[in-house]
Amino acid sequence: MTAFPLARRTRRTLLVGAMCTGLAAGLAACGDDPDAGTNGVGRLEPGSIRSRTVEAARSADAVRLAGTVVSGGKTYRLDMRLKDEGGTGSVTTGGTTFGLLRVDEHLYLKAGADFWSHSDDAGARHGAGAGDALDGKYVKVPAGDPSYKRLSTFTDKDVLLDGLLTLHGTLAKGERGTSAGVRTIALTGDDGSGGTLDVSLEGTAYPMRLERAGGAGTLQLTEWGKDFALDEPTSADTVDYGKQLPES
Template sequence: MRTRKSALVAAMCAGLAATLVACGGEGDKDPDAGTNGVGKLPAAKIEGKARTAAGSARAVRLSGNLVTKGRTYTLNMRLKDGGGTGQVSTKGSTFELLRVGKDLYLKADEGFWSSQHGKSAEAGQGASGDAAHKLDDKYVKVPSGDPSYRRLTGFTDKKVMLEGLLGLHGEITSGDRGEVSGVRTIRVLGGKGGEGGSLDVSLEGRPYPLRLQRAGRAGVIRLADWNKDFTLTAPDKDHVLDYGRQIPEGP
């Protein structure tokens, strides 16, 4: 009896396997099933769709490391049309930025301001110990005419950051499929072996870029919270101090 049952189970399994093969079963599963379909496109078109999706988004969060002009920045910024807010670290210093419209505010601790005083004392800039204490954890409004304004405001400008980050260099080719934070992605590569950077593009929903490896090992940036709006509010006047002189060059 057991032999007859075993033979029956084997026959059923064989029939099921044959049915799966005939229907293009598990062995031939379509990798694009349930996706947005961009994985079927040529690599250059995938990159183009990712850039278009990013450009049309109202908001995004950028986090990771960015290397530019020999300096490494660690970013955690939320950006939207009209401003941005978040934290930037470089060379052991950390500061917060907040931009509401054209108004840019900088907040840092006493150690940051003291270190800036040490770097710029010879130029007559920076904060003395007493001034650094007063500036501790207070917002400083950066004058629009200050040399630091343009450099710092770039960190809070969604369009500037995305246009500067998303470009790949060299011939664009398709890479492997994977996941970023649980979202299925396809990677596009710039240059030979990805030497021109790489971009992981979402295969779910809109084809937003989710992870960027910059060319020349110039940092890795994650992009998240696409189109998730947030509120930007200028700090209370009681929490804003007038630096009184030019912002140090340190940031």
């Protein structure tokens, strides 16, 4: 009388145990998937990842770019906010910091008294107190000035990103990690010697961090798509420097 119910209970216990084991295995498998809950970019081939992140960067309305760039034997520390209409922020090189503001085609430079005081040209144009007269004021950079093209590059989102988001050599996927709290996957050129780009695995596949090839600087790219004010300075904050600015 009791053998049949006992056998049935045993089979039911074994069945429930098997189901639980299978469920646990399935959960473990999900936990081991590095791309679970991501935008799926990590599953793509390296070339496709690069295409996706470059497209995302070009399509973004705005970005903040901060870090160092080594170019022409000089090291520049940048902290720039950029969008299609221009950009604003600061550049430090050779121990000197100056601000840049570009609104459409109008480019302005703002620096402290020390920056201008070290310029013989400034002294000739504005007298001994040139540094004080120009301190903290916006100086409009003439479009024909030799400095215009070089300085405006720091405020041009498309030009700057196209030049920076370049990896050299054979592309490969690297390690997964985080950048600014966002999960990322690394994209490398020649195992890192050609540069390393960390690409977001969350939301849009934006580039988040770049180590340039040959030790030419490291940059963080944040605030993608976050708009910011970009206005011409008032006449009270602007000083006419002259025909040509000093070399920075």
